[in-house]
Amino acid sequence: MYKYVKKLNYPVNISKKDLRMAKYIITQLGGYAGELGAALRYFSQKFSMPDEKGQALLNDIACEELGHCEMIGTMFRQLIKDATLEEMEAAGLGSYYTDHSKGVYPIDASGVPFSALTFASTGNPMADLSEDLAAEMKARSTYENLINLTNDPDLIAPLLFLRQREIIHFNRFKELYDYYKEKYNYK
16 A cells, blocks of 8 residues: 655755754654654544545545655754764753664654654544644644744755645645535534
8 A cells, every 4th residue: 555755755955964953853753743743643533534535635644744754854864964972962962862872763852752642533533634734734833933943945945845735734634624514514
């Protein structure tokens, strides 16, 4: 069912080391509005959708979110490339280095590890889609905040791409929400 394409959804070619931004970027992997939570949320929720249309949409977006996890991991690694231990510590990444060296690990910008408690799968399509709409808005907001924190065009370009995908996902979820409201007379 799954096919891995060995190519990022959008090219990531960050040439400038920026440990401060690395510390912030990692939140989009493991933070409350991050891509890992989104992928797991949509994958889990698809099983409760009342028809193939909803199941397919949530599955497709879940798979795309995994691709976004790969982009965030790539950005993080490029931002810390060639960083010394002293630079890691100075940027507030000493604790991260202690546990993960320069590996990619899902945490938020404050260092809190990813938790599945950041998302729900209620079994109610309308409740789940409402959460999905909010999740996409939160992720969009986080990307906008990240863009505001940098002036590096090599970093801004993939962040803009990811922000745009949040808007598209929001629109697809809204269409499905409205469709189910009409088709199944959900109140």
